Amino acid sequence: MNGLNLTLLTDLYEMTMMQGYKQAHVKNHEVVFDLFYRTNPCNSGFAIVAGLEQAIDYIKNLSFSEEDLDYLRSLNLFSEDFINELRAFRFTGDIYAIPEGTVVFPKEPLLRVKAPIFEAQFIETALLNIINHQSLIATKAARVCWAAEGDSVLEFGLRRAQGPDAGIYGARAAMIGGCTGTSNVLAGKMFDVPVKGTHAHSWVMSFPDELTAFREYAKAFPDNCILLVDTYDTLKSGVPNAIQVFKELKENNIKPKVMGIRLDSGDLAYLSKEARKMLDNAGFPEAIISASSDLDEYLIADLKRQGAKITMWGVGTRLITSKDCPAFGGVYKLAAERNDEGVLVPKIKLSENPDKVTNPGVKKIIRVYEKATGKIKADLIALEEEVFDETKPLKLFDPVNTWKQMKLKPGTFTLRELLVPVFINGECVYESPSVMEIREYCKQDLATLWDESKRLTNPHIIPVDLSKKLYDLKKQMIDAIRDSNIEE
Amino acid sequence: MNGLNLTLLTDLYEMTMMQGYKQAHVKNHEVVFDLFYRTNPCNSGFAIVAGLEQAIDYIKNLSFSEEDLDYLRSLNLFSEDFINELRAFRFTGDIYAIPEGTVVFPKEPLLRVKAPIFEAQFIETALLNIINHQSLIATKAARVCWAAEGDSVLEFGLRRAQGPDAGIYGARAAMIGGCTGTSNVLAGKMFDVPVKGTHAHSWVMSFPDELTAFREYAKAFPDNCILLVDTYDTLKSGVPNAIQVFKELKENNIKPKVMGIRLDSGDLAYLSKEARKMLDNAGFPEAIISASSDLDEYLIADLKRQGAKITMWGVGTRLITSKDCPAFGGVYKLAAERNDEGVLVPKIKLSENPDKVTNPGVKKIIRVYEKATGKIKADLIALEEEVFDETKPLKLFDPVNTWKQMKLKPGTFTLRELLVPVFINGECVYESPSVMEIREYCKQDLATLWDESKRLTNPHIIPVDLSKKLYDLKKQMIDAIRDSNIEE
Missing domain, CATH: 3.20.20.70 (Aldolase class I)
Incomplete structure (x- = not known):
């Protein structure tokens, strides 16, 4: 990401939509998009989010060169007016994100973008590309390192990585997930991590x-x-x-x-x-x-069980490509849009597949820890304005099987908000820690996860619940859209 | 690859070996390395080689900056003498390669590097990274496009690619393999290919x-x-x-x-x-x-069989990551080394796995076409000095099951050498065609492959034979090493 300017690293449809928003006079409508994923990779019980530093660099460096504009003009798709507007394009919105190295679960917004739709739409593809890739490899590395039970795990995959960046940023993510070093000299130089x-x-x-x-x-x-x-x-x-x-x-x-x-x-x-x-x-x-x-978490665990006398593991292809699951399914979905009266109206996307129906509104994530152990009890997705208080009882319920409930007494749990401000009004307010600092934080965060949820196969699934208010909003919106949009 | 200088994109051990070669006074020994792969990805009957243009750019741009040298010094591994020598490092050898977009088979040298070991060793990792990635995606794209039976296939995977380069160069490779367009605007600009x-x-x-x-x-x-x-x-x-x-x-x-x-x-x-x-x-x-x-070659073929009325296919994750087989197993093995008497001596690597024993010597690849159909009959790996003549009978035999033989009469076959010169004495002598030209060439080359070998599952395998001379050399070397190196 150093070097090549990535402003044009986007799907064409983001740009046709931008011109469309402009022509429909809605381009400055403020919207909220959530970047989240639906399923943990590799049948894991968790994922490790990574890539935020590169996502920040991408946003900071957004700038169309004259050469870019000439190229866009050559496509005969865009108006001169639109192309001229791109000349001054920059990101002016807010981004909240879960810090890199954090243990995360499906459906949780890893990033929340609030910006004019003209900007928020544009950055979708590159954000997904960066966060999907590094979160995939960080998650895989955490699994491999867990299987190695404290032995040193070295990332050796550069030659089989999917191109130079996959090697470079894959090494970065592998370090975040727990590797002790990489063979990749360029990654060593760029991220100040041990090379081996x-x-x-x-x-x-x-x-x-x-x-x-x-x-x-x-x-x-x-x-x-x-x-x-x-x-x-x-x-x-x-x-x-x-x-x-x-x-x-x-x-x-x-x-x-x-x-x-x-x-x-x-x-x-x-x-x-x-x-x-x-x-x-x-x-x-x-x-x-x-x-x-050809090592991976399964083979390392098996070799350990068989008493192999190995204390240092060089893991290549199967780590750097996450071979058994080479894509992290992050998506970027509209959650709210400011209407003409200035109100941020929640938005929802339906799907034939109930699991793919999005969570509407501007949301935050509350992590609930068991006080006695410091371990993660559950996560709660709630509306931003909701207030939760450790001194009051907390009732949680499963959003699908609503009869699955738990009620936590004050003093038995602690709460933590996962999303932190990264950009406010287009200004970056976040300083990324070093990779080795993120690695240490990740190690600590993984320690808050029960071993049962780290099991390589069939792990215990930590509940990710919706607040009552968000649950009700979602249910009401589904009913309303079904009624209004489809005439049988 | 524009932008970030990739000189340090290498495994650390390439550099420790370089310093070692220098200290052992063998660093200028001329060696020959072959870059080849052992198994077609995705159970395919063939692969499409790609990435040569970026490999050439990498070689041309090799140059250690002072910052790179300072970094290497900071590792406390390398002598000042060695670091100083890197300041003037450039590639001075020869590279022969199979042109991008060519149908290739296992064991065939896709690139053949002849250079002082100091240089030939260094470039291993980056060459593998580049060629492995693009060949993987070009092969996958060829399979997907074959399944689509002439329908338009668009590459839509950027958001799920393993980092920016995987999206950019993956789009390039997908176009080479037959896609009609990509959603990736930056790839469109860089490679002058249609964006959709x-x-x-x-x-x-x-x-x-x-x-x-x-x-x-x-x-x-x-x-x-x-x-x-x-x-x-x-x-x-x-x-x-x-x-x-x-x-x-x-x-x-x-x-x-x-x-x-x-x-x-x-x-x-x-x-x-x-x-x-x-x-x-x-x-x-x-x-x-x-x-x-979630389309791939299997689902497209199935939908076609079921009479789906789709004529344009947008293929994302499963193409850009080659999801069912996300790594192309290219390796880079020593094939010959000039001795103190100036003779290029063949080298071989043994393995417990007979399939992993390398082919020794400086080799070329002869493609044998059936004259009547223009289809590929077999490939023949031979020593560089061997001469084959379309006017003489050609005898081929399987290097494992040597009783499997075929004898071709003059007039029934034509021959083509696959390796072409790319660098001679460090000077690039090859001009890469445009991506759309490579795509057209690939289409023509795929037409020389029988449909039986394009079948998605259990394809007919085209024989890749060894010349009698190479076969004998290999056999003799295996026996000699077994005798000399192991004392029971």
Whole structure:
């Protein structure tokens, strides 16, 4: 996002609609859009929201160049009047957002945009692109790191990422979700996060034999000596040669800060256990065993169950593409529109699929924590003007199965509002923390989620309820539209 | 790739290896690397290679800034000597590549890099990133367009792409694979490809009612009037309102160039057939029915089989992420290295998995066409110095099941070499065609592939054979390494 100006990174229909709003004389009507998603990726019990810093950069840098305008003119779709208006285009509205690294659930507005429809419509596509991508990878990383049970997880996916940005911002999101480092040097530079890596098979192949290759590597990097042992034969050649080199280092009184091996093929459970024995027997209990090779949260959990002696995991393709679920289904829906009398009127989108009916109005999200444990009890989507008070009883009910209710006594719960102001009247009022700070915050936020909700399959689902007021509004609007719009 | 300099877009281990090669005094050893893949994505019978233009830009723009060097220095991994050397780094070698838009098969070198190991190693990660991503999406697009049987397929995935580049270069690759347009305005500008789109649900919702929304849209864009009809109820509200607006246009003697509806939810087979009847009965047989909604090649083929009356397909998430297979498994393997005597010695990588053993030596690819049909009979991977002649009989055999053989008589086949020179001694000698030219070439190249190999599931696999000389070399090298490297 540094570099290439992304102002034209939008779907054409956003711009045809803009011209349409202008011609219909409604372009300055203030509207509220919610950016939310409907289903957690990978059957997860939660998601981690990410990408806000890049979304902010995008909004700040919105500006049509003369070249952009010439291009738009060449499409023979837009009036000169409209194109001229774009010359001064900037975002003048308000954006509230859930901070990056926060645990989030379906239906919650991750961003809430209030602006003239001319602006709010335009920014839809790029906001979705940025937030969808990074939230997807941050969520996947959180799952992988959870499976690794505190072991170091390194992001190694750049070569299989869906283009340069997917590698760069995917690495950023993976760090937010809990990775301890990335192989991506550019991401390391841009986000000030640890970069990791030693050598590849080609290093070994480019020397006359494996032992020479290992010796040369240890000579070049005596401090950080992780040797890849599977080029020829892991247990018969790789590990013995690595041990030989570690002995030679020892004889020369060289003590690497990090020393060990990397497995990149074969059965990682078996090979790691055998390699561990060989290293221990040779007097190198401090030698690390790291592994890479089509890893994901399921395989890591399985290998752990089988007693694999791996303590550092390099995760590539399946993390950087979120292979089993490569899209985060964020959408951007109209929630309210100011009418000619200046009143912000709630808006709703119906659907054949009841789960796709939107929540109308200007909303906020209240997270309800169990006071005794600090864990998340439920989230409550409410109208912005509603006031909730920790000193009063709180009644929650499921918006689909309304008989599912819980009543919380004062003193047993605490409340937190998730949306924070990011832009007010077009001015950015939010300063993004560093990636390592967001990573630390995410770790703390994940600690408020029950392990039952982090389970890789069939997790416990945290309730996301509607306030009574929002529930009633929604129900009434559905009935009204059904009555007015369809004549049987 | 315009904008942000991608020189640091690499895995850290490429750079630690570079410093290692330097310290081991082998950094100027000339090597040959092959970029190839092992399995077609999506169980396809073929792939479409793409991304060469961006790979060329990357190579041309390689240059470490002082800021990059300061960053590398800060890692405390690299010697000052090494960092100084990077200041003048550029690519000085040769690259041969298969032109973008070509039908390719597993194991074939898509790019062949010959350069000092110091350079050839460095460019691995970025080349893989670029070629893997665009080849994945071009292949997916070719499958989707094949399923659409000549209907227009529009790329609508930007909001679900894995970051901005995935949207931009994914759109480029989708066009190469056969799409007729993209919703992505920036991609339209950068690659001079058609951009498409009309309006969203939010347009409809922002007006008091659907009919008003449609009227306003038709007023703003009388020439290109595709109305989205599923905001409230497709058949009871959307289509009747669209017909009403088409009638009003007719009454006012306005004849749109493109007129029709878009379905975006519900059962597309049923709804399109009903909508077709309603439009025809109202006197609008020219009105197009387009559809979008979680489409991919399988659903399009199914809807076609069920007689859906859709002739324009907007394909989003499942195309731009290649959802069922979101990574193209390209790898970059050492194939040869010049020894101290100046001889280019073939190199091989073994693996427990026989399919992962690499093909050694400097290779070329010969495509064998059946003369009578112009269709692809087989591909032949051979050593660069081998000569094949259409006037002599050609014997082919399967490199795994060697009893599978075919002998072609002169006059029954034609030959074509797939790899073309792109960089010679660091100078670019290749001019990339425009995206629309590549798209046209791809269409022609796909016509040389049998329909049996385009089948979505269980396609006929085109043989990719090794020349006798390459086969013998490989066999001999496997035996030699097994003997020398492993002592039982």
